[in-house]
Amino acid sequence: MISATLEKPAAPANVSTPTSASRPGTVKSAKTVLVGFDLGTNKSCVLSGPPGSTDIVLSKIVPSVVGYVRDGIVDGIIAGNATVLYGEEAMRNLLHVRLVAPLENGIIAHPEAARDFFQHIRSLVDPSGQAEIRAVVGVPANAGEPAREDIRRCAQGVFDRILLIPEPFLAALGYRDDSRVGQPGYIDPVVNSLFIDIGGCTSDICLVQGYFPTREDQISVAFAGDAIDQLMSDELDRTYPNNGLSHHKVREIKETHGYVGPSRRPLDVKVIMGGKGHTIELSDVIGRACNTLVDKIYPAVTTLIERASSDSVVTLLQNIIVTGGGSQMKGFDTVLQKRLADDGYETPKVQLAGQDYKRYVAVGALKAARGARENQWQHLLA
Amino acid sequence: MLHLYRRICVLRATGEAFAASRLESDELPRAVAEATAAGIPEDSWPLRFAAEEKRVADAELLAELLVPLLAERLPWPRSPATAGLSAVLDAFPAKSAARPEPGAPPPTVADLIEGMLAQERGEHRQRATRRAS
Numbered sequence: 001m002i003s004a005t006l007e008k009p010a011a012p013a014n015v016s017t018p019t020s021a022s023r024p025g026t027v028k029s030a031k032t033v034l035v036g037f038d039l040g041t042n043k044s045c046v047l048s049g050p051p052g053s054t055d056i057v058l059s060k061i062v063p064s065v066v067g068y069v070r071d072g073i074v075d076g077i078i079a080g081n082a083t084v085l086y087g088e089e090a091m092r093n094l095l096h097v098r099l100v101a102p103l104e105n106g107i108i109a110h111p112e113a114a115r116d117f118f119q120h121i122r123s124l125v126d127p128s129g130q131a132e133i134r135a136v137v138g139v140p141a142n143a144g145e146p147a148r149e150d151i152r153r154c155a156q157g158v159f160d161r162i163l164l165i166p167e168p169f170l171a172a173l174g175y176r177d178d179s180r181v182g183q184p185g186y187i188d189p190v191v192n193s194l195f196i197d198i199g200g201c202t203s204d205i206c207l208v209q210g211y212f213p214t215r216e217d218q219i220s221v222a223f224a225g226d227a228i229d230q231l232m233s234d235e236l237d238r239t240y241p242n243n244g245l246s247h248h249k250v251r252e253i254k255e256t257h258g259y260v261g262p263s264r265r266p267l268d269v270k271v272i273m274g275g276k277g278h279t280i281e282l283s284d285v286i287g288r289a290c291n292t293l294v295d296k297i298y299p300a301v302t303t304l305i306e307r308a309s310s311d312s313v314v315t316l317l318q319n320i321i322v323t324g325g326g327s328q329m330k331g332f333d334t335v336l337q338k339r340l341a342d343d344g345y346e347t348p349k350v351q352l353a354g355q356d357y358k359r360y361v362a363v364g365a366l367k368a369a370r371g372a373r374e375n376q377w378q379h380l381l382a
Numbered sequence: 383m384l385h386l387y388r389r390i391c392v393l394r395a396t397g398e399a400f401a402a403s404r405l406e407s408d409e410l411p412r413a414v415a416e417a418t419a420a421g422i423p424e425d426s427w428p429l430r431f432a433a434e435e436k437r438v439a440d441a442e443l444l445a446e447l448l449v450p451l452l453a454e455r456l457p458w459p460r461s462p463a464t465a466g467l468s469a470v471l472d473a474f475p476a477k478s479a480a481r482p483e484p485g486a487p488p489p490t491v492a493d494l495i496e497g498m499l500a501q502e503r504g505e506h507r508q509r510a511t512r513r514a515s
């Protein structure tokens with residue numbers, strides 16, 4: 001197998017000094033752009049900025065989709081008669097494109113589309129196409145070498161240098177409040193934390209303890225947002241046959257009313273069935289489905305807590321951080337914390353990453369790009 | 383004979399537990415029997431083995447101290463001229479560069495990346511060894 005990476009000795013120059021590199025295979029340029037890239041299955045987040053500063057020039061969330069415009073579309077229907085559309089623009093033109101999601105379950109499934117998507121990201125961070133692009137890309141902590149090599153291969157000729165770093169570590173680095181590191185009472189999430197990332201397909205629980213998490217530090221549970229939607233749909237179908245509620249609608253109900261913990265009755269939700277408006281009481285349907293999540297991930301959480309060393313575990317219990325879309329579910333932190341306390345774990349503290357959860361991996365990736373030594377970047381051949 | 387035992391210790395220290403135990407169960411008893419037959423008193427072996435274990439442990443400690451310094455200074459990747467050193471650097475990936483001792487000052491982002499790269503080099507090396515054997 002031919003590797004996409006070209007390892008060559010790099011001059012021990014600081015990235016902020018003018019570089020002779022440029023867009024692979026094009027004119028030389030003095031500008032370097034650092035990129036933090038969270039390449040997600042559903043959505044990607046990209047941040048960019050210059051080396052040697054903390055400025056963020058671009059911060060954008062892009063749905064991870066590429067739309068290839070179908071043949072025979074009349075001139076003027078697609079802006080600029082483009083043949084390939086990306087992200088939201090591709091979604092807006094669903095009827096006119098063949099939509100491809102480059103990733104499945106966190107890894108590249110369609111290399112051509114991934115390459116086009118990378119190219120789009122490049123054009124966002126460097127519209128001139130002249131800068132040297134150095135990108136730190138988040139990869140799932142349990143991604144194997146073939147998955148990593150796929151990313152390098154697709155980035156070849158698009159970015160100039162690359163570093164692949166496990167996502168949970170980047171989330172911790174992004175979540176870290178740099179101004180408080182070293183202050184008494186502040187537990188640096190990079191040094192000691194347990195990250196619980198509740199996504200669409202999987203919930204990933206990961207120990208972050210001052211080194212890059214390895215496969216043994218992470219457990220991926222195949223139960224997350226999509227499975228909750230499915231449980232809700234199944235129960236709604238049993239109670240209201242032929243309700244006609246789409247997956248999208250069920251998901252919307254979950255995102256608006258989802259909760260874990262004791263029943264929040266009454267929870268009246270207005271839905272349209274067969275064209276008529278109905279108000280239905282859904283507290284138990286929603287509660288049962290969402291509470292299943294806690295049952296499913298709890299054994300993984302305790303397994304990883306027990307893997308932490310006896311020196312670190314008490315502090316670790318103070319730093320359990322829940323992120324991902326599922327972290328938005330009401331009551332998740334309280335219920336998990338209580339369950340751990342009831343099971344005798346020493347004063348656990350579960351906190352939510354908050355509204356900004358979508359950006360932490362990319363923020364961490366940009367911080368990593370700024371902190372990386374010159375000789376740590378991997379060169380990519382054009 | 384002591385050379386064989388040292389090799390077992392080195393294999394253990396570099397994470398090759400399986401190869402180490404194979405040598406220990408297959409070759410070591412034969413070598414001990416031969417050495418005993420040649421007149422080396424059997425009861426002197428534990429002390430000799432302990433001395434070899436200590437030598438390897440000392441070498442490991444030295445490598446742990448040197449790895450970050452060398453990794454910092456060596457051009458990356460290392461040239462064929464430093465290939466021997468590469469092997470030493472790769473021999474102690476996770477412990478030396480990845481897991482800090484409790485109470486140590488927080489590592490910098492670059493230190494952490496160094497740890498990750500060392501881990502990866504270790505995995506590559508193990509894969510290559512597995513393929514070769």
Ligand SMILES: Nc1ncnc2c1ncn2[C@@H]1O[C@H](COP(=O)(O)OP(=O)(O)OP(=O)(O)O)[C@@H](O)[C@H]1O
Pocket residue numbers: 040041042043105106198199200201202224225226251254255256258323324325326327328329330
């Ligand atoms: N307010 C909310 N309440 C409950 N669930 C929510 C909320 N907001 C988003 N979600 C759910 O979070 C999930 C998506 O999370 P996220 O965006 O972290 O996933 P992802 O990273 O794209 O997926 P994956 O990690 O599986 O690749 C979806 O199931 C979505 O319905």
